[in-house]
Amino acid sequence: EKFERMKARQQNAKETREKKPGQESGSNRQRRKKDEDSSSRRNRRRKNKEKFERNEEELQKKKKDRGRFAHFIDDVFMSVREFKRKKIPDSLSMRQRKKERNRRNKIILRDTIPKISHDVPSNEAQKENICKFLSEIFGLGVQGLLQQYQTYLKTYVPPDVTRVAFDKNMERNRYKDVVCIDQTRVILRNTDQDYIHASYVRGEPFVNQFICTQGPMRGTVNDFWIMVMQERVSHIFMLCNVTESGKSRCAQYWPPDVGGTAEHAGVVIKNLSVDNDDSTLVLTKLEAEGRDEHLTIKHVRWKNWPDKGVPSSVFAPFRMLKMARQSTNRPTVVHCSAGIGRTGCIVATEMAVQILLTPRPLDLVRAIQQLRAMRMSCVQTDTQFVYVVRCLLAYAMTCGVLQNRPALIQKAAKFEAEYEAYFAAKSADTLADAGPKIAEGTKPSIEQSNTGVEETAKKSPQLGAEQNVDAPKQNAETQKMAPDVQKAIAEKAATPDFIKLSAEVTKANTESPRARGTGEQALTTRPETEAQVDLANGCTNAPS
Template sequence: MMPQRSVRGPADRGPSSRVTVTTYRNKCEIMVTGDTKGLEIISDVCDIFKLPEPAYFGVRLKRDGSNFWMENEETIRQVCGKKWIEVVKVLDFKIRFFPPDLTRISDDNIIYSYFTHIRDDVIKGNLMTDPTTAVSLSALILQADGGNYDPMVHDADFIRQADCIPSRYSKNNSTMIDNIVMEYEKLSGMRSVESQVEFLDRSQGLHDCGVDYYPTKDKSGSTFNIGAGHNGVFIKHNKLDNLILFKWVNIVTMKHDGKFLWLEIENKKPSTFEMLSKEIARMVFTSFIAQHNFKLGRRLSPFKTLVPQYGEKRSIRSKSSREEVDSRASSISATPPSKRTLLTANGSPSKTDLRNHLLKMLTQPEEIRMEYLGIDKTKPDGTHIVANLPENKPTNRFRDIIPYDDTRVHLHSKRGDYINASHVNIDNSKHKYILSQGPKDNTVSDFWKMVWDQGISVIAMVTQLREGYKAKCSQYWPDEVGEELETEELKVTMKFVRDDVLYVTRSFLVMDKETEQSLDVIHLQFTSWPDHGVPKTPKDLLDYLSEVQSLTKEMKKPNMGEDCPILIHCSAGVGRSGVLLMMDILTRAVDNNEHVDIPGTLRKLRTKRSHIVQTEEQYLFIYTALIAHLDQSRLI
């Protein structure tokens, strides 16, 4: 008997209908009304089948001969009209959003869903594969679906009949069949989930992996397909084995008008695509916008660290930074020096001695742990009277992450002078910093007022807008280039946006509406840092930090010298923000041949804002990242 559930919608009124939802493995039945939203269906199906990350999935329905996604906030009636009961009988529950690194997802059910989706695309020939890749993927499909190679069973005839070879290749190609058999034999011992992960690894090299296509034609009447994915908008001609890609970063404007979808590409003439109908043009446009938002980080689910039981082959590829450093530390022949030797005879620090000391510490993680736990999270005499006033409590994102009275940022605003942000200036740093919580809906105006009051020229954002189904930060900037966001006192205009691999760069012009004075602000959003976790590699953080430091120097105001603070925020403004702040202070100290004191620096920072660097993992990562920075520097 199929699982059943009732999803009646917010109004819980009107006629209801029993609908079958098909998934990758099985089916379920749900009761819906015309007011049931797409997000409600997704959440309910994920609950039925225990899928922990609903944000990757979507609900598709067939309309005018094509499959279309139902948007999260759309109701069944909005999509299918008044006669929705006659139209909606079956809904497809499928993977919709494909992150750039599928292999970091740890849940087996999610992995299986991705594997099944991409496997079907490969077999149907929807993805372009060269012969070598086709052999490799076919063998992995066999291992994932059928287990270990058996010479008595898995001969050439078996491979020809198995559903594993891309349709673009002939099953009578004896050379390819023989190569698949040999490759399949090599995979013996690999568990099914390991094979699925390896399959996903290799599929990532396929250019348009995870792209949905829709039929369209150009002004000349030529028919082809258009689709959107993580990288951008793809054009695919059925009879041509090549793709045209318009990267998101190069798309200036995208809109729909009647049956037409219109793209303005940077440095190119606008491209127009005629869809089958006005409604299809609207639905495709909406779907493309959703893909773009996912790319920008407005997705609803974080990536997780790969679980170790995916096997030795997988774990080698996913070796942690700590393991790499431990391995390198064990190969150092010289005895690491004591803390006393971190300074040379003339009083300047030795980078080599510092590096060796950090490597020694990383071979003793328990010592680092005890060092971290020995640092007070708050200062004993710190008070939070203003932050706890009844009128200010609703503006705090977390009850226990609030600024001290003596270091809080004061607003010069008619709305009041409180914002959840702290000055975190310490005596051994020439630079000034502000750590802030991510703006809430009710503090966006305050956030921009702080930027204006403090003369902020660089904002370093180290969080996504949403992670899981939790809001981490409200979007406090306009959506598109040229658009404006207005507060009571200020006008914020988006000047440009550039989407790089690790971060998104935005430029804003902030203008005082009364005086018409303006301020240029650069905004760098790091997009690959999980909450309470650490970046995938130290290099990712160091590359991002280098860009922040470069722009800080470039944007420095001549009349303000070093007095212009760097504004850093994540969600709470202490965890990821604290790691970035620590790394900025410590790397500058290394580069200037100044004394480096990791625990001492954190101790001082926590007297300015409590709870900075929230986890032991984050503290350990600072050691690892600082070694990586030293490796990039000249050890003299």
């Protein structure tokens, strides 16, 4: 019986196999189709897995060849044309293709991002913002600006700042009353001591980072180059001379001659080239090689900026700042003697320009107060404050902001005349006061012998941020200059331009209520008319 049952099952199975597809039962067809589908899915998954592994291997090779961030940059900043041309690879599975399409839909295309220039105004909103600022400035005038500084900035100290490191390292400070605050100071790493009189100036609205510092002393040159290598500095802006008025203002921390070398703190500095074609700036290309770092640094020195005074050029700051903006990933060191006056003018000018280009309303007093929260006492005198405004006016005129605005052009011409008249009168007054004492052979006082020196500020209760006062020139030098000075005074007083300018200043002082706020800062050199420069192209050889 068992044999017969087994034989019957075999016969049924044989008949089932011999049946035509149309005669096959529905359950058998579903079962066979399911088996075939399962097999095909397994095969597809196996093939897709192999393709995915091959793609991953190829992607890793490409990443090594193209660099660390190349793929990221291609994805995020892809232009519309490049985006449309790039085809999704056919080797990807359906799921991977869908994922790739979703990823591309979320990409922020470069052509859709509004382009904001950080050099010149590129749209009407920026130009209107600059015009609004200039209108406010023209309403104040030079005397109003001087009064603003005396009221809001002369003794301003930012709140909640400390000076512990400054007090502990007095021997490393050039001036005992120019404070380096703890909150923003540069901390040296991998050294026996971590202090240097230098402060970070960065963040909104700056495009690149600045480090404001005092002029290196003989005992701090090593610290200076340790900081330069540690922060990977791209530019060094030197706004003073090594010696001024017979006094050392900065150590010779770099080799001045082409081909010369110097070594500080294990860093070998070589002078590669010197470009002295610019009338205001000297560009030196330096090569600094340390133990683990090799840098090429551009050293830019301003030839004739008087201490605590203002220079004649109003275009040179923008040539320097154009260089700094080209290195957004490396900071720029800016220093004069104390690192607050001339240094503050350059950094404040950059801060004001970037605020105007944002565009946001610019309150220059508030901007400098914010700047002082990073570098104490920036913009040291009232005339330096006016100089920053004069630079911004030159910037606006050169960029064509005042075109088709005759009312603003007229006010700008009036402001320029007031600016020149004020400084011409101050220079003449200083020479006239110093002349008789020089002729008598007596030593002039500090206020009379040093043009551009402001009265020492009162000591702050929190930080004691009184300003340095330069010592008078040596008696022998002043006696030697006496005939030339007297001759210059006589010639100056006899010129029609000087008589006209003096009359304008006298009239402004008697008619304007702001005349009572006249600043005490004098100018060493009278500003001269300057040619226009192409700021958009960053021309470095324009006359100044």
